[in-house]
Amino acid sequence: MQHTIERFQEQVRSAAAARRPLRIRGGGTKDWYGQRIDAAGGETAILDTRAHAGIVDYEPSELVITARCGTPLAHIEAALAERRQMLPFEPPHFGPAATLGGTVAAGLSGPRRASAGALRDFVLGVKLLDGKGEVLTFGGQVMKNVAGYDVSRLLAGSLGTLGLLLEVSVKVLPVPLAGATLRFALGEADAIRKLNEWAGQPLPLSASCWHDGVLALRLSGARAAVDAAVRALGGEPLADDARFWQDVREQRHAFFDGDAPLWRLALPPATDALALGPQLIEWGGAQRWLRAPADAEADAAAFARRMRAAATAAGGHATLFRGGDKAVGVFQPLAPAIARIHERLKAGFDPANIFNPGRMV
Amino acid sequence: MMPTIPVDPERRRQVAAAMRAVLPDRCVLADPEDTRPYECDGLAAYRQLPMVVVLPDTEEQVLAVLKVCRELHVPVVPRGAGTGLSGGAQPLADGVVISTARLNRILRVDAYSRSAVVQPGVRNLAISEAAAPLGLYYAPDPSSQIACSIGGNVAENSGGVHCLKYGLTVHNVLRVRVATIEGEMIELGGAAPDAPGLDLLAVFIGSEGMLGIVTEVTVKLVPKPAAAQVIMASFGDVASGGDAVASVIAAGIIPAGLEMMDRTSSRMVEPFVKAGYDLDAAAILLCEADGTALEVAEEIERMAAVLKEAGATALTVSRDEGERLRFWSGRKNAFPAAGRISPDYYCMDGTIPRKRLAHVLERIEQMEDTFGLRCANVFHAGDGNMHPLILFDANQPGELDRAEAFGAAILALCVEVGGTITGEHGVGVEKIDSMCVQFGARELDAFFAVKRAFDPEMLLNPNKAIPTLNRCAELGAMRVHGGALPFAHLPRF
Numbered sequence: 001m002q003h004t005i006e007r008f009q010e011q012v013r014s015a016a017a018a019r020r021p022l023r024i025r026g027g028g029t030k031d032w033y034g035q036r037i038d039a040a041g042g043e044t045a046i047l048d049t050r051a052h053a054g055i056v057d058y059e060p061s062e063l064v065i066t067a068r069c070g071t072p073l074a075h076i077e078a079a080l081a082e083r084r085q086m087l088p089f090e091p092p093h094f095g096p097a098a099t100l101g102g103t104v105a106a107g108l109s110g111p112r113r114a115s116a117g118a119l120r121d122f123v124l125g126v127k128l129l130d131g132k133g134e135v136l137t138f139g140g141q142v143m144k145n146v147a148g149y150d151v152s153r154l155l156a157g158s159l160g161t162l163g164l165l166l167e168v169s170v171k172v173l174p175v176p177l178a179g180a181t182l183r184f185a186l187g188e189a190d191a192i193r194k195l196n197e198w199a200g201q202p203l204p205l206s207a208s209c210w211h212d213g214v215l216a217l218r219l220s221g222a223r224a225a226v227d228a229a230v231r232a233l234g235g236e237p238l239a240d241d242a243r244f245w246q247d248v249r250e251q252r253h254a255f256f257d258g259d260a261p262l263w264r265l266a267l268p269p270a271t272d273a274l275a276l277g278p279q280l281i282e283w284g285g286a287q288r289w290l291r292a293p294a295d296a297e298a299d300a301a302a303f304a305r306r307m308r309a310a311a312t313a314a315g316g317h318a319t320l321f322r323g324g325d326k327a328v329g330v331f332q333p334l335a336p337a338i339a340r341i342h343e344r345l346k347a348g349f350d351p352a353n354i355f356n357p358g359r360m361v
Numbered sequence: 362m363m364p365t366i367p368v369d370p371e372r373r374r375q376v377a378a379a380m381r382a383v384l385p386d387r388c389v390l391a392d393p394e395d396t397r398p399y400e401c402d403g404l405a406a407y408r409q410l411p412m413v414v415v416l417p418d419t420e421e422q423v424l425a426v427l428k429v430c431r432e433l434h435v436p437v438v439p440r441g442a443g444t445g446l447s448g449g450a451q452p453l454a455d456g457v458v459i460s461t462a463r464l465n466r467i468l469r470v471d472a473y474s475r476s477a478v479v480q481p482g483v484r485n486l487a488i489s490e491a492a493a494p495l496g497l498y499y500a501p502d503p504s505s506q507i508a509c510s511i512g513g514n515v516a517e518n519s520g521g522v523h524c525l526k527y528g529l530t531v532h533n534v535l536r537v538r539v540a541t542i543e544g545e546m547i548e549l550g551g552a553a554p555d556a557p558g559l560d561l562l563a564v565f566i567g568s569e570g571m572l573g574i575v576t577e578v579t580v581k582l583v584p585k586p587a588a589a590q591v592i593m594a595s596f597g598d599v600a601s602g603g604d605a606v607a608s609v610i611a612a613g614i615i616p617a618g619l620e621m622m623d624r625t626s627s628r629m630v631e632p633f634v635k636a637g638y639d640l641d642a643a644a645i646l647l648c649e650a651d652g653t654a655l656e657v658a659e660e661i662e663r664m665a666a667v668l669k670e671a672g673a674t675a676l677t678v679s680r681d682e683g684e685r686l687r688f689w690s691g692r693k694n695a696f697p698a699a700g701r702i703s704p705d706y707y708c709m710d711g712t713i714p715r716k717r718l719a720h721v722l723e724r725i726e727q728m729e730d731t732f733g734l735r736c737a738n739v740f741h742a743g744d745g746n747m748h749p750l751i752l753f754d755a756n757q758p759g760e761l762d763r764a765e766a767f768g769a770a771i772l773a774l775c776v777e778v779g780g781t782i783t784g785e786h787g788v789g790v791e792k793i794d795s796m797c798v799q800f801g802a803r804e805l806d807a808f809f810a811v812k813r814a815f816d817p818e819m820l821l822n823p824n825k826a827i828p829t830l831n832r833c834a835e836l837g838a839m840r841v842h843g844g845a846l847p848f849a850h851l852p853r854f
Contacts, residue, residue: 061607062714062745084613113554120560121532134803142712143744144529144784146518146567147792147799148827149811153531153563157555174613200475200497202584202653224655268552270474286554316553332557337545341814342559348810360558 001068004052005135008164011047013133016352022047024160024356026070027097030106032322034159035330038358047164049101055079056167057141064124064141066169069101076100080172088116088173092249101165107157110249111207111218114199114269114283116173120156127167128155131350141169154345160356162349176206176220178227181244182235184215188281189273191215195284196270203229209248210281211255218245248282255280260294261324263307267316274310292324304328331360366454368393368412376435376457377413383425388463390414399440399458403505404448404791406707406761411438411452416460420576423540426459427574431542436823439570441481441513444505446708447789449516449569449825456823459574461512467491468577475582476535476552481512481575485519488580497582500527503785504693512575518567520785522618522649522692525743529785531566533581539565539573542816552579564811569787570822572815586651589617590661591685594668595642595675599623600719602644605671606742607715609648612667614660618649619743620692623722626737626750627691630698636691639675646673646742647688695739695750703735703752707764711775712746712784724774725749732767734760746784747775773798788826796826797833805830 015022021039025031026049037044053070060083067076073093080086090110091103104126109118125139128151139145139152155162186194191210195217198205204221216238219226230237238244247253255278256262265274269285280289292303304320311318317332334342342360346353377391390396391413400408412435417423430437436456443450452458465482472495477488485506489498502521503509509519515537520529527533536550550562565572596602602621609616622630622645627638638645648668650660665676679685691698699706713721722738729736737750749771753764772782772795782788782795796805808827812819 059714059716061611062716063610083611107555107560109555117528117532118554120563121528130803130807136803136807137801138804138807140779140781142714142746142780142784144520144524144712144741144746145781146785146787147781147783147796148788148804148808149564149572150518150531150567151564151807151811154560154811156560156563158559162559173615177613196473196475200472200495200584202587222652222656222659224659225653228653228655266553266555268474270471283554311553314553315551317551317557319557334558335547337541337543337547338549338558338561341547341561344814344817345559345811348814349807 001052001054005129005166008047008052008129009133012129012131012164012354015045015354016131016133019352020045020354021357022354024049024105024164026050026099026102027072027095029093029095029098030102033106034359035361036326036358037356049099049164052166060085062141063143063172064169065172066141066167067100068167069099069165071100073098073100073103081175084175085172086175087122087170088112089119089122090249091119092251094250100168104156104165104168105158105160111209111245111282114208114286115206120153122171123152123156123168124171125169126152126155126165129164129166131163131352131354135166139169143171159360161346161360163355178223179206179218179220179241180226180230181216181218181238181241182230182233183238184217184235185213186210186215187213188279191281192273192285199269199284205284207245208282208284211253212278216244253280255289258294259323261292261300261320262322263290263292264319264321265290265307265311265316266319267311267314271314271316274314276306276310300325301328308332365409368410368454372455373412376429376433379429379433380413380415380426380457383429384415384417384422388416388418388422390416399443399452399460402440402443402445402448402450404446404451404789407448407451407790409452409454411458412455414458414460416463418463420538420540420546423459423574423576424544424546426457427540427542428544430457430820431544431818434818434820436820437542438822439516439574441510441516442484442508444509445513445517445787445789446710447783447787447791449787449789449822451790453823461510461575464576470495470582472497474552476579477582478577478579479511480577481515482510485509485511485514492582493585496585498585499533499580500583501530501533504696511578511580515566515575515578516568516570517785517787520741520744520746522620522741525619526615526617527583531563534562534566534578535581536579537562537565537575538577540576541573542818542821546576547573567787569789569826571812571826572821586617588654588657589649589651589685590657591618591647591649591679591688592661592664592668593638593677593688594646594648594673595639596644596646596672597642597674599644599722601672602646603715603718603742605646605668605673606718608667608671609664612663614664614667616648616664616743617651618647620647621645621740621742622692622695623738625735626695626739629702629737630691630695633698633701634690634694636687638691642674647692692739695737699737699750699752704754704756705761707751707753707768709749709751709768709771710746710783710786711772711780712744713775713778713780715742715745717778718742721747721774721778725771728767728770732763734763734767736767741784744784745780769795790825793826793828793832794836796828797836802830805833
């Protein structure tokens with residue numbers, strides 16, 4: 001593997017010398033995510049991470065797995081499943097080629113996010129190739145570590161703008177012993193209210209999804225806890241629920257069909273129903289998906305403004321997650337003081353501005 | 362121990378006058394008899410009289426203080442409740458201490474959104490007390506939670522017994538409002554998940570007061586478990602206790618608390634707390650389950666089976682809440698108990714992979730002979746965070762130096778086995794030299810890049826936590842190879 005790293009280093013150093021941007025790319029399953037890379041009119045070379053693959057270390061009793069960036073996410077999950085463990089943040093793959101590095105760089109979490117935590121909560125350590133072609137190590141394989149700044153978590157969700165994640169150590173958890181999914185016929189407002197009330201009670205909630213008058217609620221935990229919750233909550237049990245949650249995670253649910261631009265509103269979970277059109281609501285109310293009218297090219301900017309205004313008013317933010325016209329801005333703009341900190345961090349880790357420039361802006 | 366540096370009286374007059382121009386008189390302390398209580402935090406072996414102490418009442422005053430510091434180029438040391446154990450709040454002779462003690466209001470506790478908005482000076486335990494009527498609590502529970510403040514917890518990313526199951530501060534804080542040294546208010550994170558941009562909240566938490574001054578914190582509240590029960594298990598040797606911990610985790614159980622004490626520790630605390638510990642056991646393991654009553658019963662049964670299988674020589678399950686608290690009382694009082702049997706003690710804090718526990722404890726035992734001092738071990742077994750307590754007598758010439766050398770050797774051992782020099786106490790001034798053992802020049806350089814991104818003039822808590830390359834090289838610990846040192850052509854010595 002050393003020669004692969006050396007190859008990456010050469011590629012980074014020559015890109016830095018020429019000030020030519022590099023697109024860091026694993027399986028390419030999330031190419032569509034984020035702002036377009038700013039190649040300043042020139043070509044964007046690809047830094048392909050897939051040759052740097054393999055699980056480096058996995059100790060089930062330590063609850064930690066360490067793997068190289070190009071390792072397929074499916075391999076990691078299979079290795080964990082053999083020991084009845086899992087990635088608690090249930091990352092979306094968006095295609096069979098998804099890699100661990102891409103998953104961590106994208107920073108996206110799946111259905112369990114509201115109860116278990118986000119991807120970044122489980123990143124313990126990284127090995128990073130910075131913009132000077134140097135290999136740096138942050139964090140480690142232990143759960144409690146406050147030596148130095150937590151750069152590992154800073155890199156989670158950084159969309160490859162600070163460097164190439166060569167290796168990542170992630171905390172894992174046991175697969176819950178029991179599970180069930182219940183379905184309730186509920187309107188949007190009632191579903192949001194119920195989700196927030198339930199979340200304040202000691203119930204083994206592990207996922208929620210509301211769409212079109214139906215709320216699906218997943219329970220996971222000890223047998224006794226799941227059984228008691230099923231009795232207490234009522235609702236209709238859903239058979240084959242694993243498939244259902246996987247479809248929600250991978251956006252294969254019918255709501256996501258078609259090419260209409262997909263917007264994601266991240267909100268305080270207790271935000272009331274927003275009269276913005278049909279939605280799919282996850283994470284106990286904190287994640288709300290919306291489709292923009294596909295044929296309204298001219299109105300894309302107006303729609304974006306509406307999404308941003310609604311999200312901001314509720315104390316959240318809106319992202320043009322997939323499709324649509326990126327000219328309206330993919331991410332909610334940052335406050336100037338925070339943007340300045342971003343610029344300095346970028347300059348510190350990637351002084352020649354070669355890694356995915358502009359993708360996060 | 363570091364020598365105390367005298368404060369320049371002229372400079373003190375100048376800075377105090379500038380502070381009094383922006384703060385009420387009662388918020389500015391400049392006389393040595395008033396500033397004396399601030400000369401150290403929980404690491405009392407290191408003392409330094411600050412130049413001036415300010416205690417702002419409002420966020421606007423915090424900004425005004427920072428403006429004065431910027432204009433006069435005065436370094437700023439933030440201070441919460443002063444319970445930190447690594448000297449992170451140690452004052453500077455030419456610096457201002459900004460205390461958050463008066464920013465101590467709970468602004469909102471909301472059951473529906475399961476969150477609380479509090480000022481940084483609010484005590485950790487006070488948040489849970491305020492949330493208790495709603496059936497909620499704030500999960501991270503450092504042992505000092507009765508006194509430590511949430512602002513300090515944010516600075517140190519504090520943990521506690523619950524963090525294996527419920528996470529550290531970084532997992533339980535949703536948002537912080539921060540006054541930057543450049544004079545602006547910024548918000549990191551938010552009540553909505555996944556704030557846009559880089560995760561600055563994650564890097565801010567645990568940054569030891571070096572990136573900004575916290576003026577408000579939104580914390581996550583979680584449902585209070587209906588029931589909790591603890592198993593006390595005895596082991597004939599430390600290694601089988603360590604293996605039992607691995608077996609519990611490997612069996613798919615995440616206990617609400619999983620703590621270990623060695624015989625020195627249990628014998629040290631038992632006369633003090635009368636917890637009923639098995640004093641013949643080489644190690645005692647405390648394993649807690651929480652949840653609904655049924656859930657707890659199920660988990661206790663599974664844990665008991667695993668512990669027996671792993672060679673526990675005795676098992677006692679707490680029968681009621683009183684007994685549960687008594688079992689925990691010894692673990693929670695290990696530090697004060699050490700103070701009763703030894704004139705001084707030095708509490709270390711390192712984290713190791715759990716599987717290396719037996720090896721590490723064996724090596725520590727050998728070090729007891731090498732350094733001629735005793736060491737008691739209490740251990741957050743669930744997450745590998747060790748707290749060796751080195752017992753010494755500062756009145757005996759050389760003992761403090763030996764205790765410090767012993768501590769540094771333990772931390773080097775933690776790094777050697779794949780762990781870290783601090784799990785929850787921070788680096789502060791105490792472990793700054795041990796940072797050179799864990800990190801190389803490139804990582805330290807990157808840390809400084811992070812620091813400069815928030816604090817370009819390096820005014821916030823300077824010379825803490827992140828050692829300069831110069832310092833590491835002087836210590837002889839920096840692993841510098843060929844061209845690995847950035848800007849190797851620059852003179853550094």
